Amino acid sequence: xxxxxxxxxxxxxxxxxxxxxxxxxxxxxxxxxxxxxxxxxxxxxxxxxxxxxxxxxxxxxxxxxxxxxxxxxxxxxxxxxxxxxxxxxxxxxxxxxxxxxxxxxxxxxxxxxxxxxxxxxxxxxxxxxxxxxxxxxxxxxxxxxxxxxxxxxxxxxxxxxxxxxxxxxxxxxxxxxxxxxxxxxxxxxxxxxxxxxxxxxxxxxxxxxxxxxxxxxxxxxxxxxxxxxxxxxxxxxxxxxxxxxxxxxxxxxxxxxxxxxxxxxxxxxxxxxxxxxxxxxxxxxxxxxxxxxxxxxxxxxxxxxxxxxxxxxxxxxxxxxxxxxxxxxxxxxxxxxxxxxxxxxxxxxxxxxxxxxxxxxxxxxxxxxxxxxxxxxxxxxxxxxxxxx
Amino acid sequence: xxxxxxxxxxxxxxxxxxxxxxxxxxxxxxxxxxxxxxxxxxxxxxxxxxxxxxxxxxxxxxxxxxxxxxxxxxxxxxxxxxxxxxxxxxxxxxxxxxxxxxxxxxxxxxxxxxxxxxxxxxxxxxxxxxxxxxxxxxxxxxxxxxxxxxxxxxxxxxxxxxxxxxxxxxxxxxxxxxxxxxxxxxxxxxxxxxxxxxxxxxxxxxxxxxxxxxxxxxxxxxxxxxxxxxxxxxxxxxxxxxxxxxxxxxxxxxxxxxxxxxxxxxxxxxxxxxxxxxxxxxxxxxxxxxxxxxxxxxxxxxxxxxxxxxxxxxxxxxxxxxxxxxxxxxxxxxxxxxxxxxxxxxxxxxxxxxxxxxxxxxxxxxxxxxxxxxxxxxxxxxxxxxxxx
Numbered sequence: 001x002x003x004x005x006x007x008x009x010x011x012x013x014x015x016x017x018x019x020x021x022x023x024x025x026x027x028x029x030x031x032x033x034x035x036x037x038x039x040x041x042x043x044x045x046x047x048x049x050x051x052x053x054x055x056x057x058x059x060x061x062x063x064x065x066x067x068x069x070x071x072x073x074x075x076x077x078x079x080x081x082x083x084x085x086x087x088x089x090x091x092x093x094x095x096x097x098x099x100x101x102x103x104x105x106x107x108x109x110x111x112x113x114x115x116x117x118x119x120x121x122x123x124x125x126x127x128x129x130x131x132x133x134x135x136x137x138x139x140x141x142x143x144x145x146x147x148x149x150x151x152x153x154x155x156x157x158x159x160x161x162x163x164x165x166x167x168x169x170x171x172x173x174x175x176x177x178x179x180x181x182x183x184x185x186x187x188x189x190x191x192x193x194x195x196x197x198x199x200x201x202x203x204x205x206x207x208x209x210x211x212x213x214x215x216x217x218x219x220x221x222x223x224x225x226x227x228x229x230x231x232x233x234x235x236x237x238x239x240x241x242x243x244x245x246x247x248x249x250x251x252x253x254x255x256x257x258x259x260x261x262x263x264x265x266x267x268x269x270x271x272x273x274x275x276x277x278x279x280x281x282x283x284x285x286x287x288x289x290x291x292x293x294x295x296x297x298x299x300x301x302x303x304x305x306x307x308x309x310x311x312x313x314x315x316x317x318x319x320x321x322x323x324x325x326x327x328x329x330x331x332x333x334x335x336x337x338x339x340x341x342x343x344x345x346x347x348x349x350x351x352x353x354x355x356x357x358x359x360x361x362x363x364x365x366x367x368x369x370x371x372x373x374x375x376x377x378x379x380x381x382x383x384x385x386x387x388x389x
Numbered sequence: 390x391x392x393x394x395x396x397x398x399x400x401x402x403x404x405x406x407x408x409x410x411x412x413x414x415x416x417x418x419x420x421x422x423x424x425x426x427x428x429x430x431x432x433x434x435x436x437x438x439x440x441x442x443x444x445x446x447x448x449x450x451x452x453x454x455x456x457x458x459x460x461x462x463x464x465x466x467x468x469x470x471x472x473x474x475x476x477x478x479x480x481x482x483x484x485x486x487x488x489x490x491x492x493x494x495x496x497x498x499x500x501x502x503x504x505x506x507x508x509x510x511x512x513x514x515x516x517x518x519x520x521x522x523x524x525x526x527x528x529x530x531x532x533x534x535x536x537x538x539x540x541x542x543x544x545x546x547x548x549x550x551x552x553x554x555x556x557x558x559x560x561x562x563x564x565x566x567x568x569x570x571x572x573x574x575x576x577x578x579x580x581x582x583x584x585x586x587x588x589x590x591x592x593x594x595x596x597x598x599x600x601x602x603x604x605x606x607x608x609x610x611x612x613x614x615x616x617x618x619x620x621x622x623x624x625x626x627x628x629x630x631x632x633x634x635x636x637x638x639x640x641x642x643x644x645x646x647x648x649x650x651x652x653x654x655x656x657x658x659x660x661x662x663x664x665x666x667x668x669x670x671x672x673x674x675x676x677x678x679x680x681x682x683x684x685x686x687x688x689x690x691x692x693x694x695x696x697x698x699x700x701x702x703x704x705x706x707x708x709x710x711x712x713x714x715x716x717x718x719x720x721x722x723x724x725x726x727x728x729x730x731x732x733x734x735x736x737x738x739x740x741x742x743x744x745x746x747x748x749x750x751x752x753x754x755x756x757x758x759x760x761x762x763x764x765x766x767x768x769x770x771x772x773x774x775x776x777x778x
Contacts, residue, residue: 001631003404008397014648015392209628212612212636219604226600239598242390246648247601255644259403259635 001210001259008253010146011172014246016238018174019048019136022094023055026134029171031092034063035085037105038096039070043138046182052096052136064088069097072274072281073104075154078118081108085131095135095170098191099142099151099281102135106150106168109133122152127165135173140180140245141191141282143198143252145173153275159361160271175249177241185232189339190282192228195248196221197285201264202257204296204303204373214306216256221311223247225335232339265371266292269384272358277350286341287348291388293329296374301325345389355385390599390648397642399535400561403635405627407563408437408525411483412444415523418560420481423452424474426494427485428459432527435571441485441525453477458486461663461670462493464543467507470497474520484524484559487580488531488540488670491524495539495557498522511541516554524562529569529634530580530671532587532641534562542664548750549660564638566630574621578728579671581617584637585610586674590653591646593685593692593762603695605645610700612636614724621728654760655681658770661747666739675730676737680777682718685763690714734778744774 043049095105109130111118121127137145148169153160203217230240266288273284305321308314308328317324333343342348359382369375432438484494498519500507510516526534537558542549592606619629655677662673686693694710697703697717706712722732731737748771758764
């Protein structure tokens, strides 16, 4: 196990009707002038936005609002939000929505107190100061409600990049599983895939002797394997939604990833897909991850066999662990198909002929690589994309 | 799943040599005048206390010290610590040791800023204000390094009671597995039993649909089942120590217990054992827990069967789940015996004739009960003690 630090100071408020407490928690964490930041139609139509505003008014908090966050949130709205915060003297950003609204809120929070261009944080500068961010989560997926990460797409060139820093970790997050019940099945499944992907990025490591985090990873995956089909079958199943929603937070606040190297190649490869086609991030991951797994499996066949046996219930073939490993990947693909996810370019609507462009935009050049479990060069990235066709 | 809040804002610093950073973190979290609080011989002999002092000096932090914390820490030293903090203007308490030193530090931290008697917190008053507490952990066991709980024994009447509050959750905790390598095997095993007991207290619940926390509980237990025998066999096994140490934190910061009712009968029953005989808390739990499990098993045979199958690898007897459940309890007892723990009064050195006295000190009277999975009356507590003879 490697040395590590772990810090997850977000105050989580979980359960039915908890969005009515948004104002209470904004106040408790020191906010006085709030920017409510959200996407579009659904939070308005469902009445959620009104309930959140009521809760702010009940605490006599002032607020301004900025809607219009898109899936794969864009830099344009971030610049707009930064300007609005400065003009209005905002000291707290309340994101109401999924990972996109939250990531956009984090970008605004960091940019509002920074003299330079906020995009520098997405080019690698650590975020050290930011306005406080709180969230009311409506989709179980990104884990942004409990993470210090944000992913934004720069409109100039459609570059999708991430920023990180303790300062943009939400001070509180409200998780009401009921709010996810109106999601279309496709978005529910894409969110679930994202959650599982966050675990896989951490599970596949060359770090030895990490049983506790292995087991915690498997705990989240086993929960998803049980609960996701239930919720696809019955979208109003509160209990299954609740288990998935909490699993989504645990999958990404890094509890399941400490003490080990993490990979994150598949996320990088997927970012080029969703930047180009504007597909759901989780759907892109459903296409990339099985291909990546197939490509890297020989790096540690026993680790893949362990996953197959412990999570997918594959009977271990002690004479041929590779067969077990392959069956695990096959089961994962079957699972994705069963919940309505695409597992190849064709099903996603991506085009083979765009692969060179995606590889180019990865920006690896000749000498750079991504990943840690297996270091992936530009040429290998192309091979993985081709395995996904 | 029940509604819940989850808040675990402790900054964890994990790995080799990290005690050298104690001063750095005291400063980072705003301490200027420190009380170093510890037990006795071992932290002095090992040179740990000197290293911690060096790290404080390196940051130009002032400190006073108070040693002498005993296992099952006592109120007398807490009063002494409170007086010392007030006299010296201490603003930060650094516990160096195991759960006893940390629990005692928390009691002092709460008492130092409270006008009344600190014992009120241990009679049920929530702790709302306290000096900041940091820890350098030397035993994987109590989980106090990541919890807002403290257990103290009042010398008058030898009453062992707990207090809770966010204010006494450590602001940082340093976990260096190397520091646990010099522990005698018995203490290592008792600590491991305590960790597993923290999971069991949460695992046995009547709350339905808590798959995610069930799986997280099982993840910690599976880790312990693998790692504890390795460390008993080879005390210098850093990797096994590391897995156990982190499992000990996760077992008790309540991540594995949110969204469900928890039981805690066995801890209450054990407190009377360790208060009376001054035995290691974990050893007392090794005696009480199998007896409690046997007593309450019929409340939910399938839950016990699930534990047996998923954690102890018992082949599920679908025609007779109770047989599976019983085998699980039997496996747990065998595991405890294999790591050198007592599993009955005789092996612990407790006396049958003291049972009425322990039952009386539980203070249940005629109408009160403890526990949640099964509510236990005074008469039933006596039956459980007798099952443990």
